[in-house]
Structures are given as C-alpha cells and as structure tokens.
Amino acid sequence: MTGEVTTTAQVIDGKAFAAGLRARIADAVPTFEAAIGRAPGLAVVLVGDDPASAVYVGSKGKATVAAGMASFEHRLPASASQAEVEALLVTLNADEAVDGILLQLPLPGHLDEQAAVATIHPDKDVDGLTPVSAGRLALGIPGMVPCTPYGCLLLLQDRLGDLSGKDAVVIGRSILVGKPMAQLLLGANCTVTMAHSRTKDLPDLVRRADIVVAAVGRAEMIKGDWIKPGAIVIDVGINRLAAAPGEAKGRLVGDVDYASAAAVAAAVTPVPGGVGPMTIACLLRNTLVAAHRRAGLADPKGF
Ligand SMILES: Nc1nc2c(c(=O)[nH]1)N[C@@H](CN(C=O)c1ccc(C(=O)N[C@@H](CCC(=O)O)C(=O)O)cc1)CN2
16 A cells, blocks of 8 residues: 555643642642741732733632642732832732742733833742843753743653753744743753744754744744654644634634644644643742742752
8 A cells, every 4th residue: 555654643731741740739838838837829910901811810820729829919900000010029029928929921011021020039030031030041050940931841851851962943032932942942952943033944944853842923833844753843822713603712723733743743732731731830830949949948859
C-alpha cells in the first residue's frame, strides 16, 4: 500500500497537569501555616471592567482559596489615576499578610503599566514582571518567573526531560511571555531563536525547531507545514473567532492551526486546556515560594 503516513500528535493536557500542580501546592500549604501561623496570601488588583480580566481575577481568587491560601481581591474603577493604583500597591507591599501581589493586565489605556508594575516590591512580585524580576531572570539569579512561560517550561520538561541542545523558536516578544520564555529556554540550555512580526522567512525558521512556542496573538497563524516532524508545539495564544451562524460565541483557538500541526508534531498543547490553566497554577506556585522566602524558610521542595 502506498500513500502518505499521517501521524497524530499527542495532546499535552495542561488542564490535568495544572490540576496536579495545584493539588501538590494545596498539600504544602498546611506545613507553611503550621510553621508561620498563617496561610500564604495573594492580593490581586483589577483596574476597570474588562470582562475577560474580571473572569481571570475571579478564577485566581477561587484557585487561591481552593489551595488553602488567603485571597485579597482589590477592584479599582476604570477612572482610577496612576497615583491611586500605585498607592494601593504600596499599601499591599507593606501588608504582612500579603506574600504575593498581582496587577491584572491590561490596564486601562490612560495608565502606565510598566510604572505601576515597578511599584510592586520584588519579593512579592509573583507575576515576575518587575524590572528586578526580569533582571534576575536575565542574569540567572533566583527570583520570580512570569507564570505563563514558567508553565510552558514545566510542560516541556514533563514531556522531554532535559531540554539541553534542543533548537527552540519563540514567536512573539512580549514582556509577559515571549521575552521571559526565551530566557527560561536559554537557562535550560536550548538554542533559542526569537521571532516576531518583522522576522523574515518565519516558516523556514520554525521548520528547524524541535520546540515551537507560539505567543504572537494571531489566530491559527502557525501552520502544520511550518512544523518539523516530531517537534513539540506549545501554543500560548488565546483568540476568540467570530461566532459562526447559530453560535452564541465564537470558538477559542490558539496561534497554531491545531489540526494541521497535530498531523506533523509529536505533541501539541490544545486551546483551551493547554497553557492557559498552567498560568493560574504557576501563580499559586509563585505565591507559595514567595511566602517561604519572605518567612526565611527554604523553598518548598518539588516546585
Ligand atoms: N498580570 C497578568 N495579567 C495577565 C496575565 C498574567 O499572567 N499576569 N495573563 C493573561 C490572562 N490570564 C491570567 O491573568 C489567563 C489567561 C487564560 C487562562 C486560561 O485558563 N484560559 C483557558 C480558557 C479560558 C476561556 O474559556 O476563556 C484555557 O486556555 O484553557 C488563565 C489565565 C493576560 N493578563
């Protein structure tokens, strides 16, 4: 019999992996509480009324409580000034019950995101976005690592073990994902190429990679014929398509054209259910770690 051999990639189940991580975090919380006399605390700040952000903040609060940690939710109106946002962050920096602070992004357009984030004390920066955290990551010094890229790294290591010598391409150069992802992969001894909207011959570049991390924010842009057979594909994109006739809302898709990529790759993360759930699990992990460091305890083992 002749004809093409079609492979079907394994699905990397981020939802299941995140559930396991969250369960292990919940198991570690009572030990911390017994030693310090209080649970780790996470404060999440939402400015404005972006519906997606409100959903993410609600999910973070629920996950925090489910892990046995203390959740502090702060909402400011969309009209809040830079000074008001920064004043709240300064108050949270000084609050002994708060180990981690997260400022939900994006902020309303009139606010300076970088300046606001930089107000967060680096020891409480569980989002890993302050200049100090970014500098520590670049220098390879222990610090807080942004949640989404850290989640991607955990999924890759779970699949491949040692990443040394792998060719990795990161598509997208955001502060939230692309740049820290590249640093983490470099730290894991990958050979890393960063690609972005002005990269030439992107399909050819992607075709050389053993690991593809897509974080470009364009629905289904990366096609299966760009993927090297046997590569691992991590799709960070979350894009909602326009609703088809008869649908209340459009489907969620990633930055990767899943069906065509799955025919070539060894393994692919789905959207939804891939990288997304890892973001919140890693936020809890960072909060647990921050709480230990602030209390002068050794980092919890196995995280
Ligand atoms: N300060 C931050 N702001 C934002 C971050 C961040 O890490 N820090 N990330 C994103 C949003 N985000 C968390 O804040 C987030 C996005 C997606 C998911 C998730 O689980 N997605 C699900 C699908 C959800 C759906 O149905 O809409 C999935 O992929 O399975 C969790 C968290 C921007 N802002």
